[in-house]
Amino acid sequence: MNAIAPSHLSARSRHPSSSIPHPLQRLDAVAIISSCGPRQELCREGQPASTIYRVIAGAALRSVIRPDGRRQVVDLLFPGDFFGLTAGADYDNTVESAARGTIVAGYPRKRAEAQADSDPKFARELRQIAFDELSRLQAQLLILGRVTVPEKVGSFIVAVAHRLSPGCGDRVTLPISRYDIADYLAVSAETVSRSLSELQRRGVIRLTGTRVLQILDREALEEHDHHDWLSSLPSRRAPSQLPPASCASTPSRTASAN
Amino acid sequence: MNAIAPSHLSARSRHPSSSIPHPLQRLDAVAIISSCGPRQELCREGQPASTIYRVIAGAALRSVIRPDGRRQVVDLLFPGDFFGLTAGADYDNTVESAARGTIVAGYPRKRAEAQADSDPKFARELRQIAFDELSRLQAQLLILGRVTVPEKVGSFIVAVAHRLSPGCGDRVTLPISRYDIADYLAVSAETVSRSLSELQRRGVIRLTGTRVLQILDREALEEHDHHDWLSSLPSRRAPSQLPPASCASTPSRTASAN
């Protein structure tokens, strides 16, 4: 049952640790707080998913290993993010801590699901956790969809800044290594490094430390790659306007595929 | 309320259309079936998300338009897939039909959420819909994470084959155009075309029609890109074995970040 109980984790306690509100707060009393080292496995693919985790401090990576040995980071988990909530009985991916001083809280899944069945509000909170994950995955899809690597790195920086210090501040501290960033962006670590240097050379960011940087031109980071796109001509790639009003209110042909 | 009621859709009826079981079946009685033309907008980003949709036939694309005019397809929707279930009050993305003869069912969101609050089983089904979408998004992340375009196209073909005709069959009918595939894989349409040709030249697939192909070597499609990866040496990129047992059962240092 508790087969995957994090026997390899430690510093367990039952102190609710954080006082900020969060979806599974009602279960804080039974939460298990674990503090873990730099590159520690928090849950492994294929093992029974008996625990839902929430990151309290630090950062964690959800990743898969490809048959060719390449690692792909599927989700980047910061304080407040949940992981381990799956549809099936087992974990889909491996999650490992990416930073020192990473702390997670573990909630018993059975308890959560039982609570959801009796408490509609709690059920909505559980749904919210899934929505949050959808949001993160979609954000990453948009990053991976960018064309050049400097663009990817730029969007990544903006995303991290937004998630770590919402709204305020130009200063960003990257919580993971270049290699982790590379596996997250599906590019090589060297190119990540080069892109950071190039962004600095362009005056878009300023590297004040290996993992600390300052955003100088947020506009340029988020958007274009210094291409001028004054050409707003609706290329066939961007059918912003779909077939205008032609078939808008008229009955579209009843599918020929019926 | 029904502000986004698909006035531009048509052929509405209240016949439950399909008899196969699905999560929102309990609401089939109030479902609105719509049949739509080739490139018709089903819901638009920013509009109030008052309807949850299910694809009955055909295919649909959930996409965003980048500031540079490029379109990115975020989700590919086949029969059985739901869309429009959001966390917030408005739709996050635009969804358009990608094939002729696409049919969708619309379920009132308010009804669904109300039902979920009073029926735990229904709440689980709603959660399942979110999990399914998570599953699709993650699958796409893995495709986008592949290195070469032939690999991306190969995984795409396998994924489509798996979703359209589970298990059986070598024959696949691509339900969307090359341009849609390109925007889904975040590559140029020309390269998609070239990759298909190359895969055929390699004897991995056989194009029997512009959108119909036959899988000849499923193994090669899913896996490597004819690179020999007999080198199973655990490069630093693939820490399959994390710090072995060193800190496995011993208390990891209590985070210095406390």
Next chain:
DNA sequence: CGAGTGGTTGAAATCCGTCAAGAATAGTGG
């Protein structure tokens, strides 16, 4: 039959991954 969409293929420039070496940082032990 002509127009338009969708699809394929070619050639050139660019971008990125790989290999390789060097620099900086952090962690360890004395």
Next chain:
DNA sequence: CCACTATTCTTGACGGATTTCAACCACTCG
């Protein structure tokens, strides 16, 4: 506290892959 070492990070050079621009076919629809 310092030196030592391993890791992480940066930069260079080269070859291959992809994008872009362009032209050319196939098919469908009116």
